[in-house]
Amino acid sequence: MIKRVTIAWAAALLAATSACAGAQETAPGAPVxxxxxxxxxxxxxLDSHLDSPMHFGRVGWDITxxxxxxxxxxxxxxxxxVEGGLDGGFFVIYMPQGELTPQGYANSFADALRRAAAIHQTVARHxxxxxxxxxxxxxxxxxxAGxxxxxxxxxxxxxxxxxxxxxALFHGLGVRMAGPVHSRTNQLADSATGEATWGGFSPLGRQWLAEMNRLGMIVDGSHxxxxxxxxxxxxxxxxxxLSHSxxxxxxDHKRNIDDARMKTLAEHGGVILxxxxxLGPVNFGGEFGDVLDAMDHVEDLAPADQAALIARRTALMEAKPPITDSFDDFMRALLHCIDVAGVDHVGIGADWDGGGGVAGMKDVSQLPRITAALKAAGYGDxxxxxxxxxxxxxxxxxxxxTAESSK
Ligand SMILES: [Zn+2]
Structure with a gap:
């Protein structure tokens, strides 16, 4: 009995190994x-929401x-x-939210400028x-140009x-997409996961929207x-x-959108990424939530403290995974959005470095799997x-x- 199992297991392993070896010759990363x-x-x-810039300023971290x-x-x-064939995307200046006070705004403005600089420095260096x-x-x-x-x-x-x-200052720094809120309601608008303070936009937020249109920046409704x-x-x-929705x-989660609104988005020429x-239940609360909050400031930690934080994060993820979804779950969601919004109104914004990743697609090196799955689902090039x-x-x-024509 044991022997038979062992032989079957060995045969499966051999088959898997040869499949991997064959794939590796042509496709490092995803076996397609x-x-x-x-x-x-x-x-x-392209991916529309890459949270990676939070790592760009980490001491000793090298993007190459x-x-x-x-x-x-x-x-x-x-x-x-390169492995994942990811040509680029929108790299995010994400700012956690503190108090809605002059000092809170000033601190966050300074941090956002530092994050913008980190993106430009990283690109300039490479x-x-x-x-x-x-x-x-x-x-x-x-x-x-490769x-x-x-x-x-x-x-x-x-x-x-x-x-x-x-x-306008951030537009001058190259920013071409912005969302008014994150996980809490702020001075501009109500968040999906915050208090319904304004009934949508605040008066200032309505001006924000007009200024986004005037400058020529994509309005992002995620969150x-x-x-x-x-x-x-x-x-x-x-x-x-919706850059990552x-x-x-x-x-059924507040961060997700209903089919009627998705259709309306498409009718107005928009795209859900x-x-x-x-995709299913998530547990970003408790101790893991504390670790996520600490990750927002990882660039300010000494290397030893970074390592300790990552070790804690990895241990928590193994002990009680905050997400248990698979690549098939991701594809089911993607294909549903295509069914509802139409193929002209869907893209990919997987929230890399912001909580994204599923079993079978844990980082951007695995992206060719999506192309393979879309092809298998019958979509043309x-x-x-x-x-x-x-x-x-x-x-x-x-x-x-729109910005040009309103000048
Ligand atoms: Zn987000």
Whole structure:
């Protein structure tokens, strides 16, 4: 009995090993066929929400080296972007929210400027491999040159305080996408997971929306309450996006959107970029929540303290995984969004380095699996191109044109 099991197990292992070896010759990272790999390489592959800049300022952290999530808590670096065929995306200036006071705003503004500088410094230091992108033409030029396109976005309008002229300053620093809120309601709008203080946007938030349109920045409704989202749709002169959101039909969570709103988003030319978080129950509370909060400030920790924090994070994730979803769960959500919104209105925003990743796709090196799964689901190369970047770039073009035409 034991022997038979052992033989079967050994045969399975051999088969798996040879499959892996074959795949590795053509596709480092994800085990996909050479045909899928070639298609994936041809496409402009972008993700709309990369939280990785929180690691850029970490002492001793080098984006040109291959890291691992278990090793230092990261899911993206240049080697893994190359392995995963990820041509670029929107790198986020994410700011956690403190008190809605002049000092709170001032501190967050300073931190946001530091984060913007960290993104520019990282690109400047590695300009042979990366470039700042602000237009769809930049993204295509980067791909043609074999460089990674670094768009910049802002998650949370908290650092703007009461001073909307800061939005033009961030636009000048290359920011081309922003959302008004994160997990708590602030001076601009109600959050999906916060108090319904304003019934959508605050008066200042309504001005924020107009200024976003005037400057030519993509309005991001992820983390916004349903009322805030509805007002974005009603008041924005340009299409909007949900940079990392999912479907309430797949999993009923405040961070996900219902099918009727998803359809409305599409009717207004917008795009939902599908998240790999909130596909099912998540547990970001308790001790793990404390670790996540500490991760927001990881760049300020000494190397030994960073290592201790990562070790604690890894131990907690192993003891009680905060997310138990699989790659199949992610694909189920993606295909549902395509069914509801249409193939012209869906993209990928998996929340890498922000809580994203599922079993079978734990970092950006595994992205070719999505191309393979879309192909297997019957989608053509042109449709897959739209999903991977075409739709997002169409919105960027439209937002830019709206700003130009209102000058
Ligand atoms: Zn987020």
């Amino acid at each position: 066929s050479p045909e899928i790999r070639a298609l994936h390489e041809r496409l402009l592959v 080296q291959r890291h691992s999530e278990a090793g230092d808590g990261t899911q993206l670096d240049l080697p893994r972007m 300009d042979d491999a990366m470039m700042i992108a602000t237009t769809s033409a930049d993204a295509r030029a980067a791909q043609a 460089k990674r396109a670094v768009f910049i976005s802002m998650e949370n309008g908290y650092p703007l305080g009461q001073d909307l002229s800061r939005l 916004s309450s349903d009322a805030t989202f509805d007002q974005m749709i009603a008041w924005s002169k340009a299409p909007i996006v 999912g479907s309430k039909t797949i999993f 599908v998240n790999s978080v909130f 042109d449709d897959i191109a739209k999903i991977w970047g075409g739709n997002l770039m169409r919105v960027l073009d439209a937002v830019e044109q």
